Amino acid sequence: MIEPKFTGHLVPVVVVDAGSHEVLMVAYADEEALDLTRKTGYAHYYSRSRRKLWKKGEESGHLQRIVRILVDCDEDTLLYEVEQEGVACHTGHRSCFYRTLDGEEIAPRVLDPDGVYGKGSGRAKR
């Protein structure tokens, strides 16, 4: 197995839909998150804002089942190919990349954001 370079603790993880290859989100992993991802078959990350291990979907139910994990040439970035349960984004969009830099929305909201994490519960921020 290739040992990613966890320089400064974290590596970025690009998350794509295993079927369509759409980029769903970018998050970060430390060694523990990657280990758990491999052992459980579900995506785990390290939350920089909450400063703790984070299983994607643990609150929302929007789990990411791992199909394959790729690593880049420099071995300091990961790519998770996943089957996404529900939506990846806390806004209710399927992908976090739903806007152009000019602010145009290029993809519809498919869920009420209150339905993603429960009304008033606050969002599970990455």
Next chain:
Amino acid sequence: MIEPKFTGHLVPVVVVDAGSHEVLMVAYADEEALDLTRKTGYAHYYSRSRRKLWKKGEESGHLQRIVRILVDCDEDTLLYEVEQEGVACHTGHRSCFYRTLDGEEIAPRVLDPDGVYGKGSGRAKR
């Protein structure tokens, strides 16, 4: 225009083929790199190893023409949709993500790596 949060100077940029949506690479941008990318229509980054602005393909000729720039929900990650000239990876693979974490190569090398940056010239590392 959405102003990305250049927290700590740099934001990660996921680069995908505008046609196939294949993830080609991940690099980093500062404000200057993003400005030049928008003004010229060609992908610019900030090289963390060389500590300077970097136009993708300036040495290799493997330019990335910008089709669209997306931003994520948190406005701290960019996605460049590009038309890739040649290959994105210095190894001669089309994408930098050509291996699984277990070390299996899932995509062929399409160019001699010496052909990417010229024999003995050293690589233009990100």
